[in-house]
Structures are given as structure tokens and as C-alpha cells.
Amino acid sequence: MKLIIAVVQGEDVQRAVLALGDRGISSTRISSSGGFLQQGNVTLLMGVDESQVAIALEVIRENCKERSRYLTPAPPLADPGEMFLAYPVEVQVGGATVFVVSVDSFEKI
Ligand code: 2BA
Numbered sequence: 001m002k003l004i005i006a007v008v009q010g011e012d013v014q015r016a017v018l019a020l021g022d023r024g025i026s027s028t029r030i031s032s033s034g035g036f037l038q039q040g041n042v043t044l045l046m047g048v049d050e051s052q053v054a055i056a057l058e059v060i061r062e063n064c065k066e067r068s069r070y071l072t073p074a075p076p077l078a079d080p081g082e083m084f085l086a087y088p089v090e091v092q093v094g095g096a097t098v099f100v101v102s103v104d105s106f107e108k109i
Contacts, residue, residue, distance in 0.1 A: 001106050002053050004046040007032065007097040008064050013042045016063040016096075020046065025056050037071055037091065047106055057098065064095035 008016060013029060020027050028045040048056055070088035 001103040003101050005099040006044045012064040019059045060096050069093050
């Protein structure tokens with residue numbers, strides 16, 4: 001058995017979870033936020049048979065889109081009287097960041 005951990009954007013979660021369910025893959029959503037952008041995202045946990053890993057990755061790929069996000073840099077420490085104009089910086093956020101890990105044991109007690 002494998003545990004798939006997928007960090008996805010909030011906009012894609014509903015569609016991805018429904019599509020996973022259609023393929024018989026259960027998932028758990030955890031609200032999370034990215035360390036870099038400090039914006040909300042969602043971490044999906046999916047426990048699957050090895051034979052389902054490729055299907056799960058395909059469904060995630062089909063339903064999670066790459067998007068641009070804008071980050072406004074924090075102002076540096078400036079001397080009094082100096083002005084800092086913060087311009088938003090464009091960052092590409094991938095469709096999903098996915099980890100696949102082996103599961104030693106799986107039990108529902
Ligand atoms: P964030 O950490 O908020 O990162 C959002 C996007 O900002 C990243 O998209 C990447 O394009 C950019 N970025 C991140 N760190 C950067 C840096 N030090 N310098 C420049 N740009 C940077 P993705 O790579 O698609 O990641 C989307 C989200 O997936 C991340 O949100 C984070 O929540 C998660 N993630 C990505 N890589 C991870 C990893 N190795 N371990 C755990 N979570 C990860």
C-alpha cells in the first residue's frame with residue numbers, strides 16, 4: 001500500500017476529490033498553507049493500493065492546474081525618510097506537489 005500526499009490549490013480541490021471518488025479513491029482533506037506564499041492550500045491524503053497510484057496521479061494531473069500567484073515582498077529595514085515601493089512578484093504555482101510513500105501497515109480499528 002502507498003500513501004499519496006498531494007498539496008493542491010484550493011480552487012482545484014473539489015473537482016479533484018470528486019474525480020478521485022469516481023475512480024474509487026478515498027481522500028482526506030487537510031487545510032494547509034504554503035511556507036513561501038503563506039497562502040492557503042489543501043493537503044490531500046490518499047491511501048491506495050500500488051495498482052491505483054498511477055490512476056490517482058493521472059486524476060490529480062487532469063484536475064489541478066498551474067496558476068500565477070502574486071507575492072508582495074516585505075519592505076527591507078530602511079533609514080528614516082527612505083521610501084520603499086513594494087511591487088508584487090509573479091510566482092508560478094504548480095498543479096500539485098505530490099509525495100508517494102510506502103505504508104508499513106494500514107488498519108481501521
Ligand atoms: P508555497 O510554499 O507557498 O510555494 C508556492 C510557490 O512559490 C511554489 O509553487 C514555487 O513556485 C514558489 N516558491 C516556493 N519556494 C520558493 C523559493 N524559496 N524561492 C522562489 N520561489 C519559491 P510549487 O512548487 O508548485 O509549490 C506549491 C505548494 O506546494 C507550496 O506552497 C507548498 O505548500 C507545497 N510544497 C512545494 N514543495 C514542497 C516540498 N518540497 N515539501 C513540502 N511542501 C511543498
